[in-house]
Amino acid sequence: MRVPQHLVDRRREELRSLIRRDGFLPVAEICRRLGVSEATARRDLVAVEANGHITRTYGGALADYNSAFASLDERSGRARPAKARIAEKAVAQIPRSGTIFLDAGTTIQAVARALTHRRDLTHLVVATNSLAAASVLAGAAGVELHVVGGMFLNRQAALMGTRAVRALEDWSFDAAFLSGEGMDDAGVSNSHESIAEFQRAVLHQTDNIYFCLDASKLGRSTPHRVAPWKQLTALVTDALPKQLTTHGIELSSRKHLRA
Amino acid sequence: MRVPQHLVDRRREELRSLIRRDGFLPVAEICRRLGVSEATARRDLVAVEANGHITRTYGGALADYNSAFASLDERSGRARPAKARIAEKAVAQIPRSGTIFLDAGTTIQAVARALTHRRDLTHLVVATNSLAAASVLAGAAGVELHVVGGMFLNRQAALMGTRAVRALEDWSFDAAFLSGEGMDDAGVSNSHESIAEFQRAVLHQTDNIYFCLDASKLGRSTPHRVAPWKQLTALVTDALPKQLTTHGIELSSRKHLRA
DNA sequence: CGTTATATGATTGAGGTCAATCATATCTTT
DNA sequence: AAAGATATGATTGACCTCAATCATATAACG
Numbered sequence: 116m117r118v119p120q121h122l123v124d125r126r127r128e129e130l131r132s133l134i135r136r137d138g139f140l141p142v143a144e145i146c147r148r149l150g151v152s153e154a155t156a157r158r159d160l161v162a163v164e165a166n167g168h169i170t171r172t173y174g175g176a177l178a179d180y181n182s183a184f185a186s187l188d189e190r191s192g193r194a195r196p197a198k199a200r201i202a203e204k205a206v207a208q209i210p211r212s213g214t215i216f217l218d219a220g221t222t223i224q225a226v227a228r229a230l231t232h233r234r235d236l237t238h239l240v241v242a243t244n245s246l247a248a249a250s251v252l253a254g255a256a257g258v259e260l261h262v263v264g265g266m267f268l269n270r271q272a273a274l275m276g277t278r279a280v281r282a283l284e285d286w287s288f289d290a291a292f293l294s295g296e297g298m299d300d301a302g303v304s305n306s307h308e309s310i311a312e313f314q315r316a317v318l319h320q321t322d323n324i325y326f327c328l329d330a331s332k333l334g335r336s337t338p339h340r341v342a343p344w345k346q347l348t349a350l351v352t353d354a355l356p357k358q359l360t361t362h363g364i365e366l367s368s369r370k371h372l373r374a
Numbered sequence: 375m376r377v378p379q380h381l382v383d384r385r386r387e388e389l390r391s392l393i394r395r396d397g398f399l400p401v402a403e404i405c406r407r408l409g410v411s412e413a414t415a416r417r418d419l420v421a422v423e424a425n426g427h428i429t430r431t432y433g434g435a436l437a438d439y440n441s442a443f444a445s446l447d448e449r450s451g452r453a454r455p456a457k458a459r460i461a462e463k464a465v466a467q468i469p470r471s472g473t474i475f476l477d478a479g480t481t482i483q484a485v486a487r488a489l490t491h492r493r494d495l496t497h498l499v500v501a502t503n504s505l506a507a508a509s510v511l512a513g514a515a516g517v518e519l520h521v522v523g524g525m526f527l528n529r530q531a532a533l534m535g536t537r538a539v540r541a542l543e544d545w546s547f548d549a550a551f552l553s554g555e556g557m558d559d560a561g562v563s564n565s566h567e568s569i570a571e572f573q574r575a576v577l578h579q580t581d582n583i584y585f586c587l588d589a590s591k592l593g594r595s596t597p598h599r600v601a602p603w604k605q606l607t608a609l610v611t612d613a614l615p616k617q618l619t620t621h622g623i624e625l626s627s628r629k630h631l632r633a
Numbered sequence: 634c635g636t637t638a639t640a641t642g643a644t645t646g647a648g649g650t651c652a653a654t655c656a657t658a659t660c661t662t663t
Numbered sequence: 664a665a666a667g668a669t670a671t672g673a674t675t676g677a678c679c680t681c682a683a684t685c686a687t688a689t690a691a692c693g
Contacts, residue, residue, distance in 0.1 A: 136487075136490065137487070173432055173433060174432065246505065246508065246509070246512075246521070249505065249526060250505070253505075253526060253528055253531070254528045259525065260525070260526035261523070261524065261525050261526060261533075261537065262505075262521065262523050262524065262526055262533050263523045264520070264521050264522045264523025264524070264533070264538075264541050265520065265521065265523070266518065266519070266520050267508065267512060267519035267520060267521055269512060269513045272512070274520075274521050274523070278520065278541070278544060279523075281544070282523050282537070282541060285537060285540070
């Protein structure tokens, strides 16, 4: 009765995608669709659940709500502790009330998650174009959550484009927390034009600009420049000041750096 | 053993708020928290569910539109096959390309899910204010997904408010698929002012208006009227025409009804 | 105050899910 | 080619949820 391993793997991949597509899949349905017994269906469920983004429930399995945005799960990846430290520092800059903007990206998603741990928020208005950040902040105490509309970009799980830029005109932010893919002597940069353009639009509406980048972005130059150093209120990073200077990044003021 | 009526009512109100707060409440937990037997807990659940916005599931009860359980909510209860049938009919009205709007609500979420089963879409622009629908449609083949920004309402997992209404001004839809909580002789209605207001704004930008309601909404009147029958292109429902007329709902044209 | 209505808890049985066990076929490894 | 490993399906019993039923205490009502 044994079946080749690669067929098992393929069947489980199919099971995962079936669950993702249907949202919920009863065990009986799995048996029918995959042509296996209940026992095997359950065993497959255990295996698929262990790989993440699927939750077993009584009677079947459920796709996690965020599974559509799984590509941007900030809890995975090597830079996780670094991101958590950065998020900690960034959240410390957020007042109890006011209006802030949260960008897309895994680092900022970590900021959003850290923000939910704050128990002292009175009435903080948070706007974001990141659906991942939004799903993290949904229902957070003391937070009035707004989503800046726009075209959905699958890769970032974020909303961008001309409609997003136009929607920003309505806003005025006390602070914005942005991510970048590179920082060098010239400032912060990103690899996609649409992202850079959107971020520049955010800068126009914002008093205090915090860029959050982990040390791996050090000295890296990506095509689309977003902001020069002077424009930043602070750079939030886990890199040491010495590392920054050796990479040719000038530190005009101690205030600009929260490492 | 009988308990005063006002105490029963108060206990059920508390139960409702407990469910709303926790999103999901197992029966055992209800017994513990309210100090009643399982039998009473179930009876209370039946009563609370009848009053709306709560859905019983195997093992407990679920607050409607809870984002964390969006998928589970959609498939839960005996209304699932009805919703699936409605979704099937609604999706049949959607062309291969064009621009459509999808509302919030579990019925429309089912429409979104059914839409992902369509394999013939060439370039369909879908705008929505529902994050649940967005997460379903994220990455769907042939779909350009847009999210209409606004204030996030936790209960609906949707975006509403003045910013959402204003964002609609940019749009022109070939068709819109909307949900309602009641339909009677006067037309379709909803129980929340913000929802009704938003839906009215959608109507202004839309050529063909499809309201999707299951038969349980029949003859039910909720406070905020959204649209009279004349304004609809079609009502998509699983109720029989005879049922509609006996509930005092006029059928001006066969074309208006896809049951 | 007496009668009626009903909210409650206990019990029962039906229906369903699930983990554990076991024999078996067959893939995998040596 | 032989031995070992393992994926599978059938079976079993435990466990849980739930609706229905019943007796009872007590609120509600005339």
